Amino acid sequence: MTEDVYEAIMEVARRRGILFPAFRIYGGARGFYDYGPLGAVLRRKIVDRWRWYYVHREGFMEVDSPTLGISAVYEASGHVDHFMDPMTQCKECGEFYRADHLIEEELGIDCEGKSLEELNELIEKHDIRCPECGGELTEVTEFNLMFSTNIGPKEGRTGYLRPETAQGIFIQFKDLYRLARQRLPFGVVQIGRAYRNEISPRQGVIRLREFTQMEAEVFFDPEEKEVPHFDRYADEELYFYPIEEQLKEDGEMYRMTVREAVEEGLVEQPIAYFLGLTKRFLTDLGIPDEAIRSRQHLPEERAHYARDCWDVEVKLERFGWVEVVGIADRTDYDLRKHSKHSGEDLRAFKELDEPKVVYRPKPKMNELGPRFKSDAPKVAEALREIEAEDPSELEGGLEVEVNGEKIEVPPECYEVVEEKVSGIRFYPHVIEPSYGLDRILYCVLEHNFDPEKGAFKFPAWLAPIEVCVFPLLKRDDMIDVARKIADELSEAGFIVEYDDSGSIGRRYARADEIGVPYCVTVDHDTLDDDTVTIRDRDTTEQVRVHLDDLEDALRRLLLGEANLEDVGEPFSPSQGS
RNA sequence: GCGGCCGCAGUCUAGUCUGGUAGGACGCGGGCCUUCCGAGCCCGUUGCCCGGGUUCAAAUCCCGGCGGCCGCACCA
Numbered sequence: 001m002t003e004d005v006y007e008a009i010m011e012v013a014r015r016r017g018i019l020f021p022a023f024r025i026y027g028g029a030r031g032f033y034d035y036g037p038l039g040a041v042l043r044r045k046i047v048d049r050w051r052w053y054y055v056h057r058e059g060f061m062e063v064d065s066p067t068l069g070i071s072a073v074y075e076a077s078g079h080v081d082h083f084m085d086p087m088t089q090c091k092e093c094g095e096f097y098r099a100d101h102l103i104e105e106e107l108g109i110d111c112e113g114k115s116l117e118e119l120n121e122l123i124e125k126h127d128i129r130c131p132e133c134g135g136e137l138t139e140v141t142e143f144n145l146m147f148s149t150n151i152g153p154k155e156g157r158t159g160y161l162r163p164e165t166a167q168g169i170f171i172q173f174k175d176l177y178r179l180a181r182q183r184l185p186f187g188v189v190q191i192g193r194a195y196r197n198e199i200s201p202r203q204g205v206i207r208l209r210e211f212t213q214m215e216a217e218v219f220f221d222p223e224e225k226e227v228p229h230f231d232r233y234a235d236e237e238l239y240f241y242p243i244e245e246q247l248k249e250d251g252e253m254y255r256m257t258v259r260e261a262v263e264e265g266l267v268e269q270p271i272a273y274f275l276g277l278t279k280r281f282l283t284d285l286g287i288p289d290e291a292i293r294s295r296q297h298l299p300e301e302r303a304h305y306a307r308d309c310w311d312v313e314v315k316l317e318r319f320g321w322v323e324v325v326g327i328a329d330r331t332d333y334d335l336r337k338h339s340k341h342s343g344e345d346l347r348a349f350k351e352l353d354e355p356k357v358v359y360r361p362k363p364k365m366n367e368l369g370p371r372f373k374s375d376a377p378k379v380a381e382a383l384r385e386i387e388a389e390d391p392s393e394l395e396g397g398l399e400v401e402v403n404g405e406k407i408e409v410p411p412e413c414y415e416v417v418e419e420k421v422s423g424i425r426f427y428p429h430v431i432e433p434s435y436g437l438d439r440i441l442y443c444v445l446e447h448n449f450d451p452e453k454g455a456f457k458f459p460a461w462l463a464p465i466e467v468c469v470f471p472l473l474k475r476d477d478m479i480d481v482a483r484k485i486a487d488e489l490s491e492a493g494f495i496v497e498y499d500d501s502g503s504i505g506r507r508y509a510r511a512d513e514i515g516v517p518y519c520v521t522v523d524h525d526t527l528d529d530d531t532v533t534i535r536d537r538d539t540t541e542q543v544r545v546h547l548d549d550l551e552d553a554l555r556r557l558l559l560g561e562a563n564l565e566d567v568g569e570p571f572s573p574s575q576g577s
Numbered sequence: 578g579c580g581g582c583c584g585c586a587g588u589c590u591a592g593u594c595u596g597g598u599a600g601g602a603c604g605c606g607g608g609c610c611u612u613c614c615g616a617g618c619c620c621g622u623u624g625c626c627c628g629g630g631u632u633c634a635a636a637u638c639c640c641g642g643c644g645g646c647c648g649c650a651c652c653a
Binding site for chain 1: 587597598604605607608620621622625627632633634
């Protein structure tokens with residue numbers, strides 16, 4: 001076999017309706033894929049599992065905001081100015097390249113964080129040319145990854161397809177904070193499409209121009225930045241690959257528990273918690289423990305908004321360690337930015353243990369106005385910032401600074417008022433676990449793929465088809481019974497497929513290929529005693545169960561509550577009738 | 578798209594005519610009291626849609642925009 005696992009998987013995936021390259025009849029377009037019938041189910045099940053962790057268990061609120069945003073949002077978030085990749089183009093054939101990736105491929109060096117000048121120098125110095133045609137390359141320029149469009153007819157207003165779902169949450173902070181009953185910490189999740197106009201997507205479903213994110217934004221009081229139920233995943237063991245190991249010549253990842261990592265100061269508690277959760281989630285999907293590591297971002301690769309960031313990476317045959325989840329400490333960056341740009345106060349409020357009393361000069365505008373004319377509002381503003389613990393400090397006039405000049409404010413211009421300060425306002429800090437669904441789905445495919453059989457072996461609950469029902473022979477009496485069973489199982493909630501084409505062996509193989517965990521077969525005995533066989537995908541062993549027990553047996557099998565031998569009498573075809 | 582009405586806390590609303598930077602109710606948070614499904618009391622918290630103009634000063638007056646509702650038109 002010359003083809004690698006990636007190609008084998010994509011071949012089965014395309015043939016059996018998991019993934020299709022998009023727009024195929026028109027020649028396709030890089031960076032876009034369709035989910036076929038089975039892929040769509042698989043995707044849904046992964047999303048549902050994620051929801052179970054984040055919405056059900058963590059109790060986070062799920063929202064769903066527009067994928068197209070007005071420009072103000074992305075001006076405030078910094079994406080208009082910062083969400084750029086370095087780009088170069090071949091002068092001969094016109095092909096575009098990501099300059100840093102191209103240099104990395106050609107020279108085998110790390111270009112993360114290099115400036116445009118540095119990239120240009122490298123290209124010139126090493127005479128890097130177009131890998132396609134050998135042509136000369138243009139000067140490296142910045143290219144914004146957001147898709148822009150117009151909102152409304154004609155020129156309209158500039159809009160951007162969202163490059164991440166997160167902003168939709170930040171800009172609704174006020175309402176969400178209220179709905180969280182104004183208590184921190186709280187979390188909000190969003191699952192949806194995001195768009196990035198990648199310069200040259202090349203790795204199949206790993207780098208898409210339209211992809212699905214599952215993101216959580218968890219808001220913390222910066223002074224109490226801890227997950228309350230930390231113990232839930234604290235004893236989870238995982239592989240850590242922190243900055244210092246990455247910088248060593250022979251640096252290695254090492255294994256420890258989430259709790260130990262926090263105690264050793266390797267990673268802060270909330271990020272560690274979500275790393276633990278993520279590992280559990282990924283192993284649920286059939287990705288083995290040793291193919292999952294938590295890698296800390298190097299300072300130069302962190303996004304413009306992140307203080308610390310850890311990726312959860314999954315090891316793939318062809319692509320090596322691939323980031324499937326990023327858990328970033330976005331601090332108060334986003335809320336601050338949106339507060340500033342929108343003028344809305346996106347702070348949280350915290351009551352002090354002891355309210356304190358202060359005294360303030362309350363400006364009398366009808367005195368200030370005539371006296372200071374156009375400076376009156378500034379004087380008033382300056383007065384409002386004065387605060388004293390003792391009212392006598394405010395008696396007999398005050399001095400304020402306006403436009404760099406000191407101004408005497410006579411006492412008749414203000415009134416000393418007592419004010420109770422009962423709390424403080426602050427911007428919450430955000431920890432953001434962000435999952436790339438499409439990449440995760442590919443990892444699930446690869447790690448559940450048996451290259452020998454060319455077949456998937458998904459965890460039973462995850463299989464896009466849960467049960468196949470076959471008549472042993474294409475005989476009307478068996479067909480009728482099998483169809484009826486399939487129908488009843490379907491009504492009971494199972495994802496069922498009925499199949500009577502070809503030989504029974506062929507049908508088992510077909511079911512195996514797409515990872516159907518259990519096949520139910522109607523045979524001669526069924527017609528006599530209402531029993532059927534259940535066949536296990538991985539062992540190909542069979543048991544006989546009575547039709548009355550079938551639903552229950554399958555349910556327990558799919559949930560992993562029982563093994564095959566627990567649900568029926570052993571059966572082997574040679575002993576059967 | 579056209580016409581009308583309207584934009585004050587999360588919600589409902591006073592104030593707008595007669596410019597001087599906002600008051601209430603419910604809600605929400607904390608406490609007390611109670612104790613099983615929106616009881617009471619105390620404390621706290623939250624706001625004039627945006628931009629421009631007039632003015633020393635705009636929730637208030639003028640212009641523009643945006644948004645909502647209703648009607649008509651158009652359309653999946």
